[in-house]
Amino acid sequence: MTSGAITPDLIAEHNLSPAEYERILEILGREPNLVELGVFSAMWSEHCSYKSSRIHLKKLPTSGPAVIQGPGENAGIVDIGDGLAVAFKMESHNHPSYLEPYQGAATGVGGILRDIFTMGARPIASLDSLRFGAIDAPRMRHLVDGVVRGIAGYGNCMGIPTVAGETTFHPAYDRNILVNVMNVGIVEKDRIFRGRAEGAGNPVIYVGSKTGRDGIHGATMASEEFAGDETRQKRPTVQVGDPFTEKLLMEACLELFRTDAVVGIQDMGAAGLTSSSFEMAGRAGSGLEIDLSKVPVREPGMTPYEILLSESQERMLLVARRDRLATVQDVFRKWELSAVEIGQVTDSGRVVLFFDGKIVADLPAAPLSDRAPLYDRPRIAPTPVGSAGWERLSEPSDYGACLRAILASPNVAEKSWIWTQYDHMVGTNTVERPGGDAALLRIKGTSKAIAVKSDVNPFFCACDPYRGAAIAVVEAARSIASTGARPLAVTDCLNFGNPERPEIMGQFEAAVRGLAEACRALSVPVVSGNVSFYNETDGQPIPPTPTVGMVGLLDDVSRHVRLPFRAEADVIALLGESRDELGASEYLRTVHGRDEGPCPEVDLDAERRLVDLLVRLAEERLLSSAHDVSDGGLAVALAESAMTGGLGAEVRLDSTLRLSSLLFGETTGRVIISFRPESEGPIRAAAGRLRVPLATIGAVGGARLRISLGSRGVVDEGVAALSDLWKSAFERAIESAEVL
Amino acid sequence: MTGSKRKFAIVVFPGSNCDQDCHYVATELMGCDAEYVWHHDTDLKNSDVVILPGGFAYGDYLRAGALARFSPVMESVIRFAMDGGPVLGICNGFQVLLEAGLLPGAVRVNRGLRYVCRDVHMRVENASTVFTRLYEPGQIVKMPIGHMEGNYTAPPETLTELEFESGVVFRYCDEEGRVTDEANPNGATAGIAGISNREGNIVGLMPHPDRCAEALLGNDVGRRMFESAVASLAPA
Numbered sequence: 003m004t005s006g007a008i009t010p011d012l013i014a015e016h017n018l019s020p021a022e023y024e025r026i027l028e029i030l031g032r033e034p035n036l037v038e039l040g041v042f043s044a045m046w047s048e049h050c051s052y053k054s055s056r057i058h059l060k061k062l063p064t065s066g067p068a069v070i071q072g073p074g075e076n077a078g079i080v081d082i083g084d085g086l087a088v089a090f091k092m093e094s095h096n097h098p099s100y101l102e103p104y105q106g107a108a109t110g111v112g113g114i115l116r117d118i119f120t121m122g123a124r125p126i127a128s129l130d131s132l133r134f135g136a137i138d139a140p141r142m143r144h145l146v147d148g149v150v151r152g153i154a155g156y157g158n159c160m161g162i163p164t165v166a167g168e169t170t171f172h173p174a175y176d177r178n179i180l181v182n183v184m185n186v187g188i189v190e191k192d193r194i195f196r197g198r199a200e201g202a203g204n205p206v207i208y209v210g211s212k213t214g215r216d217g218i219h220g221a222t223m224a225s226e227e228f229a230g231d232e233t234r235q236k237r238p239t240v241q242v243g244d245p246f247t248e249k250l251l252m253e254a255c256l257e258l259f260r261t262d263a264v265v266g267i268q269d270m271g272a273a274g275l276t277s278s279s280f281e282m283a284g285r286a287g288s289g290l291e292i293d294l295s296k297v298p299v300r301e302p303g304m305t306p307y308e309i310l311l312s313e314s315q316e317r318m319l320l321v322a323r324r325d326r327l328a329t330v331q332d333v334f335r336k337w338e339l340s341a342v343e344i345g346q347v348t349d350s351g352r353v354v355l356f357f358d359g360k361i362v363a364d365l366p367a368a369p370l371s372d373r374a375p376l377y378d379r380p381r382i383a384p385t386p387v388g389s390a391g392w393e394r395l396s397e398p399s400d401y402g403a404c405l406r407a408i409l410a411s412p413n414v415a416e417k418s419w420i421w422t423q424y425d426h427m428v429g430t431n432t433v434e435r436p437g438g439d440a441a442l443l444r445i446k447g448t449s450k451a452i453a454v455k456s457d458v459n460p461f462f463c464a465c466d467p468y469r470g471a472a473i474a475v476v477e478a479a480r481s482i483a484s485t486g487a488r489p490l491a492v493t494d495c496l497n498f499g500n501p502e503r504p505e506i507m508g509q510f511e512a513a514v515r516g517l518a519e520a521c522r523a524l525s526v527p528v529v530s531g532n533v534s535f536y537n538e539t540d541g542q543p544i545p546p547t548p549t550v551g552m553v554g555l556l557d558d559v560s561r562h563v564r565l566p567f568r569a570e571a572d573v574i575a576l577l578g579e580s581r582d583e584l585g586a587s588e589y590l591r592t593v594h595g596r597d598e599g600p601c602p603e604v605d606l607d608a609e610r611r612l613v614d615l616l617v618r619l620a621e622e623r624l625l626s627s628a629h630d631v632s633d634g635g636l637a638v639a640l641a642e643s644a645m646t647g648g649l650g651a652e653v654r655l656d657s658t659l660r661l662s663s664l665l666f667g668e669t670t671g672r673v674i675i676s677f678r679p680e681s682e683g684p685i686r687a688a689a690g691r692l693r694v695p696l697a698t699i700g701a702v703g704g705a706r707l708r709i710s711l712g713s714r715g716v717v718d719e720g721v722a723a724l725s726d727l728w729k730s731a732f733e734r735a736i737e738s739a740e741v742l
Numbered sequence: 743m744t745g746s747k748r749k750f751a752i753v754v755f756p757g758s759n760c761d762q763d764c765h766y767v768a769t770e771l772m773g774c775d776a777e778y779v780w781h782h783d784t785d786l787k788n789s790d791v792v793i794l795p796g797g798f799a800y801g802d803y804l805r806a807g808a809l810a811r812f813s814p815v816m817e818s819v820i821r822f823a824m825d826g827g828p829v830l831g832i833c834n835g836f837q838v839l840l841e842a843g844l845l846p847g848a849v850r851v852n853r854g855l856r857y858v859c860r861d862v863h864m865r866v867e868n869a870s871t872v873f874t875r876l877y878e879p880g881q882i883v884k885m886p887i888g889h890m891e892g893n894y895t896a897p898p899e900t901l902t903e904l905e906f907e908s909g910v911v912f913r914y915c916d917e918e919g920r921v922t923d924e925a926n927p928n929g930a931t932a933g934i935a936g937i938s939n940r941e942g943n944i945v946g947l948m949p950h951p952d953r954c955a956e957a958l959l960g961n962d963v964g965r966r967m968f969e970s971a972v973a974s975l976a977p978a
Contacts, residue, residue, distance in 0.1 A: 151856075154857050155857075158798070158857055158859075158888070158890075159757070159759075159798040159801060159802070160759070161759020161760070161797060161798075244801075245798075245801065246756075246757050246798065246800065246801025246803060247801075249756075249757055249759065249798070249801075250756055250757075336780075337756065338756060418860075421859075422858055422859050422860045423856050423857050423858070423859070424857075424859060425857070425859045425888045426859055427859060427886050427888060427950070427953045427959075428759055428760060428763070428796075428888065428953075429762075429763065430763045430766060430952065430953055430955075430959060432959070433958060433959060433960075444958060446766065446770070559958065560958075
């Protein structure tokens with residue numbers, strides 16, 4: 003065994019604390035060698051071990067009648083009937099994307115796709131949830147452009163449509179952008195594969211790209227914060243993507259899954275061969291013997307340490323039935339990929355790694371994950387950010403001008419500049435394209451469709467992580483239900499600062515509590531997820547950003563409801579109640595330049611009833627359109643339905659609320675619906691039964707959006723002109739920003 | 743069409759990703775037979791129509807379509823086409839047809855230097871090819887595009903020939919049928935979106951008829967291209 007002195011410096015370089023090193027000594031009963039130290043370092047990194055978050059994540063509801071696979075595997079899986087299930091997960095690739103936006107984002111897509119097809123599912127849709135700094139901040143145009151191109155470059159080439167997402171801009175992300183990517187796949191219920199190394203004697207097979215020196219210590223990088231000008235120094239840890247190879251890898255795996263050859267399979271993602279081998283053996287309670295000299299490498303002279311910790315992309319570790327090895331090799335040969343037997347499954351409970359005939363590491367498999375450190379880190383409960391006095395602002399003189407300003411703000415403006423760069427139609431399942439409340443994908447061979455949506459309002463979370471997280475869940479659910487689909491389950495991607503700081507840990511605990519309560523209230527279990535800590539630069543953390551990805555099911559795709567106003571003379575109604583809530587609104591930021599709270603309130607029971615109502619109304623085909631009221635408030639939601647439908651509206655509001663709150667406040671729990679006048683009776687009756695407040699507020703028609711309060715006209719804008727503004731503002735903003 | 747159903751061969755290159763979409767149109771939407779033909783195969787399996795689908799054959803790493811044309815299957819496709827068999831190249835498949843010399847000209851990177859995925863309008867310039875005979879001459883059709891390299895170009899004499907011999911099949915236009923620079927999504931010369939050979943049995947286009955072949959997706963105008971090919975076949 004290779005041994006060298008393990009010095010305190012070496013331990014620190016591996017991001018292991020003295021206490022963690024003590025634990026290693028205890029597990030091994032001896033000193034580790036350098037290779038083994040590298041394995042512990044990767045497996046016990048925050049990224050792989052969830053050591054600071056596990057204790058809190060336990061609070062999330064993870065089970066339900068439809069859940070086939072909860073957290074702990076490559077992706078979560080939920081039953082959708084007809085013998086089919088959806089596999090989905092969201093992941094972050096924040097640090098790499100800030101260093102090298104194209105490759106960072108591209109490999110983020112590649113990684114999440116592997117998580118999905120590893121389970122036996124064919125990916126059918128991606129979503130991207132992006133947070134950038136101020137659009138005119140240094141490097142921001144470069145970052146936006148690179149991230150969007152990276153997502154497009156990888157997803158388009160793979161032939162997986164990117165169908166939905168959201169993008170927000172705020173100076174708090176100037177030096178730590180967030181790139182969260184979600185993928186959803188369809189799998190036959192009885193053909194699900196898992197990352198388990200079972201059956202002593204079965205071959206362990208390495209498939210896909212060769213291993214290079216790229217990305218070594220990516221997992222530990224994701225578990226450190228940036229300081230100073232590290233963007234340059236750390237560049238070599240970013241991986242480079244090859245979507246063509248991944249496409250071949252995906253097709254080869256999916257073809258192989260139709261045979262009986264595969265016992266278990268796992269993506270070599272973060273911490274590469276290390277995490278895939280230890281996790282596969284750990285889950286199965288088995289052991290592995292692997293000869294690292296058989297791993298295909300890109301360059302000579304790679305050490306066992308480098309081979310184990312490389313994060314080269316497009317690689318899989320597969321355990322096959324011994325008698326089906328030839329089948330595996332045939333399929334991969336057809337797809338022009340190498341499949342190399344590098345070892346075998348044992349029942350020793352140990353992972354033993356050889357190199358050049360010598361043992362270079364010999365570690366027990368299970369303790370690497372079972373006995374990983376678990377921290378209940380100190381925390382300080384966040385103090386919700388309240389108002390800084392917006393209640394005393396005078397009302398604007400021109401509400402139409404306010405509406406125009408909000409529609410043109412980078413956060414609200416239409417983002418077709420982004421999503422026209424994504425192939426959002428390949429696969430021919432995209433019934434509802436980007437730009438609606440949620441994207442809708444039909445499931446071929448059935449009458450069903452799934453709705454998908456990612457959501458979080460970081461401005462709300464900055465004011466109150468608990469409420470903000472709960473609102474992310476209910477808002478995603480509302481968007482899904484606005485299409486007529488019933489929310490099924492959730493994946494999350496929890497982006498936070500340094501967990502070693504009590505105030506960050508306090509935010510995290512509060513956000514997880516908010517997620518848990520909202521998911522329970524709506525009966526949507528969390529089936530997969532990802533935690534990204536250390537999102538801070540020079541001690542400046544990002545706002546807590548718990549991104550929620552949700553999947554909903556629509557039994558009959560022909561009953562789907564769309565966002566645009568559909569027909570003249572349709573009645574417009576507002577579901578839910580408006581309150582005097584301008585805190586954290588786009589209105590305050592854009593019109594008044596004020597970043598203040600409080601975060602709007604959330605009523606989980608009311609949200610649940612609203613979701614039930616929307617699903618019911620869609621089932622009975624009573625709706626012409628439905629649109630969730632969110633960023634920019636009621637006026638923006640009305641404008642969006644008008645602009646996308648190419649139809650005006652005559653809206654008469656009746657309220658004693660502050661007018662700016664009524665028009666632009668972002669009170670939760672509201673949806674605008676439109677319907678034929680003759681449907682009003684049954685809609686009112688259904689709303690009454692579910693105790694959802696309903697107010698008819700106007701009618702669709704004409705070419706202008708007119709809003710009045712009683713007899714006083716407050717907004718009167720041509721829909722075509724609004725639409726031009728809304729559709730061109732983002733491109734203008736991004737194209738006029740400085741390149742560097 | 744009783745007894746023997748019409749059959750589509752859908753060529754699959756490594757990196758093709760609209761093969762299943764085309765298969766779905768042929769089988770589920772039209773009730774025809776369809777077979778995937780792996781690029782290493784040379785047997786077109788007695789198919790009546792050959793489709794080269796969209797995607798990123800060989801990742802488009804060298805140049806779109808540049809490597810795919812060397813695949814063994816292309817010899818069979820060329821023979822099939824030379825015998826008058828209907829061959830349709832969609833998007834990347836069109837690029838392969840250009841690289842293989844079955845159609846003239848080339849595509850460059852879009853003038854905006856970005857991938858573009860959205861609906862465009864086109865005017866049917868030639869409604870007598872094997873793939874367009876169910877359209878009206880001059881008809882305006884809306885189809886989606888999704889490509890990085892669709893900026894069609896050719897030497898002046900080729901362009902002249904195309905124009906004079908009705909080789910231009912589709913031309914980008916606005917909703918009213920006006921061919922304008924604004925309505926051109928990628929900078930293609932003379933707004934050319936799709937072309938055919940002189941005989942009209944080989945057609946290639948950048949837009950995706952396979953993505954607009956059913957009402958559920960909001961548009962079924964593309965299905966007519968597939969139906970045209972079947973309608974033009976001699977009685978079975």
